[in-house]
Amino acid sequence: xxxxxxxxxxxxxxxxxxxxxxxxxxxxxxxxxxxxxxxxxxxxxxxxxxxxxxxxxxxxxxxxxxxxxxxxxxxxxxxxxxxxxxxxxxxxxxxxxxxxxxxxxxxxxxxxxxxxxxxxxxxxxxxxxxxxxxxxxxxxxxxxxxxxxxxxxxxxxxxxxxxxxxxxxxxxxxxxxxxxxxxxxxxxxxxxxxxxxxxxxxxxxxxxxxxxxxxxxxxxxxxxxxxxxxxxxxxxxxxxxxxxxxxxxxxxxxxxxxxxxxxxxxxxxxxxxxxxxxxxxxxxxxxxxxxxxxxxxxxxxxxxxxxxxxxxxxxxxxxxxxxxxxxxxxxxxxxxxxxxxxxxxxxxxxxxxxxxxxxxxxxxxxxxxxxxxxxxxxxxxxxxxxxxxxxxxxxxxxxxxxxxxxxxxxxxxxxxxxxxxxxxxxxxxxxxxxxxxxxxxxxxxxxx
Amino acid sequence: xxxxxxxxxxxxxxxxxxxxxxxxxxxxxxxxxxxxxxxxxxxxxxxxxxxxxxxxxxxxxxxxxxxxxxxxxxxxxxxxxxxxxxxxxxxxxxxxxxxxxxxxxxxxxxxxxxxxxxxxxxxxxxxxxxxxxxxxxxxxxxxxxxxxxxxxxxxxxxxxxxxxxxxxxxxxxxxxxxxxxxxxxxxxxxxxxxxxxxxxxxxxxxxxxxxxxxxxxxxxxxxxxxxxxxxxxxxxxxxxxxxxxxxxxxxxxxxxx
Numbered sequence: 096x097x098x099x100x101x102x103x104x105x106x107x108x109x110x111x112x113x114x115x116x117x118x119x120x121x122x123x124x125x126x127x128x129x130x131x132x133x134x135x136x137x138x139x140x141x142x143x144x145x146x147x148x149x150x151x152x153x154x155x156x157x158x159x160x161x162x163x164x165x166x167x168x169x170x171x172x173x174x175x176x177x178x179x180x181x182x183x184x185x186x187x188x189x190x191x192x193x194x195x196x197x198x199x200x201x202x203x204x205x206x207x208x209x210x211x212x213x214x215x216x217x218x219x220x221x222x223x224x225x226x227x228x229x230x231x232x233x234x235x236x237x238x239x240x241x242x243x244x245x246x247x248x249x250x251x252x253x254x255x256x257x258x259x260x261x262x263x264x265x266x267x268x269x270x271x272x273x274x275x276x277x278x279x280x281x282x283x284x285x286x287x288x289x290x291x292x293x294x295x296x297x298x299x300x301x302x303x304x305x306x307x308x309x310x311x312x313x314x315x316x317x318x319x320x321x322x323x324x325x326x327x328x329x330x331x332x333x334x335x336x337x338x339x340x341x342x343x344x345x346x347x348x349x350x351x352x353x354x355x356x357x358x359x360x361x362x363x364x365x366x367x368x369x370x371x372x373x374x375x376x377x378x379x380x381x382x383x384x385x386x387x388x389x390x391x392x393x394x395x396x397x398x399x400x401x402x403x404x405x406x407x408x409x410x411x412x413x414x415x416x417x418x419x420x421x422x423x424x425x426x427x428x429x430x431x432x433x434x435x436x437x438x439x440x441x442x443x444x445x446x447x448x449x450x451x452x453x454x455x456x457x458x459x460x461x462x463x464x465x466x467x468x469x470x471x472x473x474x475x476x477x478x479x480x481x482x483x484x485x486x487x488x489x490x491x492x493x494x495x496x497x498x499x500x501x502x503x504x505x506x507x508x509x510x511x512x513x514x515x516x517x518x519x520x521x522x523x524x525x526x527x528x529x530x531x532x533x534x535x536x537x538x539x540x541x542x543x
Numbered sequence: 544x545x546x547x548x549x550x551x552x553x554x555x556x557x558x559x560x561x562x563x564x565x566x567x568x569x570x571x572x573x574x575x576x577x578x579x580x581x582x583x584x585x586x587x588x589x590x591x592x593x594x595x596x597x598x599x600x601x602x603x604x605x606x607x608x609x610x611x612x613x614x615x616x617x618x619x620x621x622x623x624x625x626x627x628x629x630x631x632x633x634x635x636x637x638x639x640x641x642x643x644x645x646x647x648x649x650x651x652x653x654x655x656x657x658x659x660x661x662x663x664x665x666x667x668x669x670x671x672x673x674x675x676x677x678x679x680x681x682x683x684x685x686x687x688x689x690x691x692x693x694x695x696x697x698x699x700x701x702x703x704x705x706x707x708x709x710x711x712x713x714x715x716x717x718x719x720x721x722x723x724x725x726x727x728x729x730x731x732x733x734x735x736x737x738x739x740x741x742x743x744x745x746x747x748x749x750x751x752x753x754x755x756x757x758x759x760x761x762x763x764x765x766x767x768x769x770x771x772x773x774x775x776x777x778x779x780x781x782x783x784x785x786x787x788x789x790x791x792x793x794x795x796x797x798x799x800x
Binding site for chain 2: 407483484485486488489490491492493494495496497499504506507508509510511
């Protein structure tokens with residue numbers, strides 16, 4: 096038996112508090128789910144690097160950091176002006192803001208949503224919609240597979256709930272902003288997001304993690320997404336945490352037939368960042384696209400683990416992950432593709448490209464294909480390289496100095512992932528974050 | 544005779560321990576067009592790249608003066624800003640960098656160095672479109688990544704476009720004619736020809752005489768085994784065309800004896 100490292104007492108304490116207050120907040124029906132998750136978390140403990148899945152992700156620093164949960168009564172009142180600089184400029188659509196894990200209605204706006212579309216905080220949904228929520232909550236993100244999904248589920252309290260009814264198209268993106276303030280010291284939050292798109296529904300969702308502190312905190316989000324037949328979700332995740340933050344996230348997507356899911360995940364921030372993504376293609380004709388761009392330096396580490404399961408025939412998946420690593424940064428990409436025995440005519444393509452700018456930076460990349468069907472088209476490729484010397488020389492012979500040439504080529508490397516960000520205001524925001532890393536003198540400040 | 548724009552004295556170059564150029568002497572006066580011809584592997588492209596500042600070559604002896612200054616101690620971008628331009632034999636594809644952005648960055652880097660005001664987007668576009676018209680280039684090439692997916696002819700025209708925009712004093716054309724069909728060649732040559740003037744000099748490196756029908760040189764040098772084995776007027780190019788390069792080998796052998 097694997098010896099479990101001790102689970103820090105703060106989680107047991109928080110778990111007990113949630114149990115006690117459940118009759119006040121109407122979450123007692125979650126009791127069994129939380130209990131099962133807590134047991135699973137206690138059994139698994141924090142993963143150690145002895146586990147293959149966590150080989151490059153040393154949780155030592157997280158284990159050593161003393162954290163606590165922000166209590167209801169000590170919520171931080173974040174001023175609107177404070178947040179202004181973090182908004183995605185010119186972005187239309189609904190906005191839900193969460194501060195240190197709690198929904199903040201004053202900073203949020205859910206106007207102009209089509210009839211029947213629900214975009215609200217999870218705490219309210221737990222109280223008001225146990226039936227609908229009960230059908231999805233905890234069904235896709237499996238606690239026994241991942242200790243941090245278990246932890247999030249055991250600590251389940253608030254987050255976002257998005258429900259788009261059959262055939263409804265939401266034109267403007269739904270923006271979920273998770274802010275960590277550090278005002279109450281090193282805190283931990285476990286936001287949970289549930290997205291349900293009924294048959295033929297279409298929406299765009301942005302998960303955005305920001306901080307108003309440069310200090311340490313721990314965010315442990317989990318998002319579960321259920322796409323009914325022919326539903327379509329364009330998903331973005333923008334992770335711009337503090338450079339000292341811990342961010343250990345899970346995303347589980349369940350796709351029925353002909354549904355389409357496209358996700359682009361961008362990471363700039365965080366000290367230790369982990370993204371566990373799992374997509375279950377559980378109906379014929381489903382399509383899943385996962386894009387990723389990590390731009391990190393110093394001692395940052397971003398670890399992307401993706402797992403796409405082709406459970407049914409005629410499904411398509413495509414992955415493009417890129418990392419730019421400077422300083423002492425470390426990147427991990429582990430892309431698992433599982434093709435079930437009956438999933439004939441599967442088409443799957445995986446690409447991982449990495450640009451290493453410093454000789455101290457490091458990239459670990461591993462494709463992991465498990466194919467049990469015989470009539471499939473699966474390809475994968477990974478590269479780790481430096482900037483192209485020929486291209487740099489070419490730019491310099493045109494009068495562009497060496498440093499600018501380096502920046503232009505770094506930007507160029509990121510450009511194809513940026514090009515997949517369909518929402519213009521979001522792409523501009525990501526570009527300006529990128530230019531903070533590699534200024535190239537392009538003006539991105541434009542009127543809406 | 545005017546002070547030479549470029550003076551190459553006894554230039555010896557090695558790469559990876561192999562001797563590539565041996566004792567090159569060359570002087571180019573303002574307004575002159577010099578052609579360097581020679582068989583494959585003679586060192587023509589090395590000379591072009593050494594002038595532009597590519598790393599990876601050891602200059603074991605000799606000097607290169609440009610406008611009387613030591614060219615070899617300058618970074619590639621300093622040479623470019625100072626008016627040295629290299630049109631590449633194989634223009635580099637740069638995926639992810641928009642051609643307009645690239646051209647504008649280059650033009651403004653050079654203008655800034657010359658103390659001229661940088662061009663804004665509107666002025667730049669007007670300038671670039673005017674130059675493109677001369678080269679019969681499609682506007683759509685502006686919105687594509689630098690050289691990516693360009694045909695051979697489009698790439699070479701893009702080189703000449705850059706030359707026209709950067710307005711150099713010394714333009715080194717490295718086998719700009721290679722791989723071009725006759726129509727593309729004519730367009731490229733016309734672009735080059737339109738830039739000839741009393742203050743601008745050209746060093747045209749080519750394998751074929753054909754280009755020199757359109758860009759008529761003042762001097763022709765024959766490079767073989769890393770040395771200039773023969774120099775002459777434009778008629779030398781015709782002689783080469785007629786006899787091929789084999790007679791040079793004979794002369795080199797004779798000389799060695």
